[in-house]
Amino acid sequence: MRLDNTDNAWLGYSKNDRKELKDLADSYIDFLSKCKTERECVKEIVSMARKAGYKDLDDIISNGKRLKHGDKVYAVGMGKTVALFNLGNEPFENGMNILGAHIDSPRLDLKQNPLYEDGGMAYLNTHYYGGIKKYQYVTIPLALHGVVAKTDGTMVEVSIGEADDEPVFTITDILIHLASEQMEKKANKAVEGESLDVLVGSIPVKSKEKDPVKSNIVKLLKEKYAMAEEDFMSAEIEVVPAGKARSLGLDESMVLSYGQDDRVCAYTSLVAFLSTPDVERTGVCLLVDKEEIGSVGATGMRSRFFENTLAEVMNAAGAYNDLAMRRTLQNSKMLSSDVSASFDPLYANVFDKQNSAYFGHGVVFNKYTGSRGKSGSNDANAEFMAEIRGILDARNVRYQTCELGKVDAGGGGTIAYIMALYGMDVIDCGVAVLSMHAPYEVTSKSDIYEATKAYRAFLLA
Numbered sequence: 001m002r003l004d005n006t007d008n009a010w011l012g013y014s015k016n017d018r019k020e021l022k023d024l025a026d027s028y029i030d031f032l033s034k035c036k037t038e039r040e041c042v043k044e045i046v047s048m049a050r051k052a053g054y055k056d057l058d059d060i061i062s063n064g065k066r067l068k069h070g071d072k073v074y075a076v077g078m079g080k081t082v083a084l085f086n087l088g089n090e091p092f093e094n095g096m097n098i099l100g101a102h103i104d105s106p107r108l109d110l111k112q113n114p115l116y117e118d119g120g121m122a123y124l125n126t127h128y129y130g131g132i133k134k135y136q137y138v139t140i141p142l143a144l145h146g147v148v149a150k151t152d153g154t155m156v157e158v159s160i161g162e163a164d165d166e167p168v169f170t171i172t173d174i175l176i177h178l179a180s181e182q183m184e185k186k187a188n189k190a191v192e193g194e195s196l197d198v199l200v201g202s203i204p205v206k207s208k209e210k211d212p213v214k215s216n217i218v219k220l221l222k223e224k225y226a227m228a229e230e231d232f233m234s235a236e237i238e239v240v241p242a243g244k245a246r247s248l249g250l251d252e253s254m255v256l257s258y259g260q261d262d263r264v265c266a267y268t269s270l271v272a273f274l275s276t277p278d279v280e281r282t283g284v285c286l287l288v289d290k291e292e293i294g295s296v297g298a299t300g301m302r303s304r305f306f307e308n309t310l311a312e313v314m315n316a317a318g319a320y321n322d323l324a325m326r327r328t329l330q331n332s333k334m335l336s337s338d339v340s341a342s343f344d345p346l347y348a349n350v351f352d353k354q355n356s357a358y359f360g361h362g363v364v365f366n367k368y369t370g371s372r373g374k375s376g377s378n379d380a381n382a383e384f385m386a387e388i389r390g391i392l393d394a395r396n397v398r399y400q401t402c403e404l405g406k407v408d409a410g411g412g413g414t415i416a417y418i419m420a421l422y423g424m425d426v427i428d429c430g431v432a433v434l435s436m437h438a439p440y441e442v443t444s445k446s447d448i449y450e451a452t453k454a455y456r457a458f459l460l461a
Helices: 015-034 038-051 057-062 212-225 229-234 260-274 305-316 322-330 345-350 382-394 416-420 445-460
Strands: 072-077 081-086 097-102 107-118 121-129 142-149 155-160 198-201 235-241 246-248 254-257 283-288 333-336 363-366 399-401 425-430 432-434 441-444
Touching: 015 038, 015 246, 015 254, 015 260, 015 445, 038 072, 038 081, 038 142, 038 260, 038 283, 057 072, 057 305, 072 305, 081 260, 081 305, 097 260, 097 445, 107 142, 107 212, 107 229, 121 212, 121 235, 142 229, 198 212, 229 235, 254 260, 254 445, 260 283, 260 425, 260 432, 260 441, 260 445, 283 305, 305 322, 333 382, 333 416, 333 445, 363 382, 363 445, 382 425, 382 445, 416 425, 425 445, 441 445
Parallel strands: 097 283, 097 333, 333 425, 363 399
Antiparallel strands: 072 081, 081 283, 107 121, 107 235, 121 198, 142 155, 142 235, 246 254, 254 441, 363 425, 432 441
């Protein structure tokens, strides 16, 4: 059911609804706390999938096994993207029901030659990833997450700053007493990208070396991680806010956490998918990387990973040929599971109140995104929106429609337009977020609950 601006989903929940909502929110908070990088997300997603009975597609292929109705498989791309398939009874050419979200989030990445010393302190040089307000990343506790690939073929996993007995890191800011020049700058210039360097140490080694503090950090890296300074060249280490996700508010109705764009939609899509039984129409859950920088690269939506994986699945089911796959893609339907902007009364001037998403009013549909004149938008067909409305109304799912702020205020995009290139119906559908792209973002637990219900209803349609 569609809620208007005076309704609130919380008022319609039964005692059982509230218990289901709480259990889902608790598990989501746990997921966010453990999964702060794409690789960590994929590792947890695969674990959840295997517990739900999903098999590795590579194992199926290598053993020459055939796929049939009811089989459930997954495939991983370079440790950063995942495709899951729940094979239906209908022919592939009838199309599939696809949920697609992204698991990368804005952050800071370490450069390939990051470690240096200046003023008796050691720093790690960074390059920000995705759209951020740079000033939001200074003076907050930070953690390092990622991997180091060594020349002998070994991989070292890095996670520093999350456990209570581990140190954290930070980026310093100029004291207010000396900030008169900084305070005159525009917000996008107050903190420059090259100033987002992470403070990591201040104790020197006893030597006559040029950079004794840096030398001590190199020594610690070797002792704790068997890592040499040059190993940074083949490392992927992300700088993210330290600490666990938390419930927000005296009523505990919201979630405060890093990375909710778009892990809130990735997690709800995954939970809905894994809890869906055998289906008539093949279901797909696609969780990809690189959306925040244009869906590029081998693990982004623009790559051939999904297309190649689908070909392997159809081949293992004895249904592959080029024309059959083209028909399968064209006849598919997709919810591009991505977040939208929630109305924020503190910044009401950038929103159109009549076409905004509101906390507690259900899952959000953006018929189009883009910027200003719908530039870069998918703009879903009216017929598909009507079909989705019917599906959600039949299952009593609360939903709302919105735009991403006022027409001339800015805009954004998702992976929807990429999948629409196959000729399939696609619409953006997700959870409203406050403080999007900030180190800590806010979502409503009721919207998380309704999104999960919506995704499950779509898969069963």
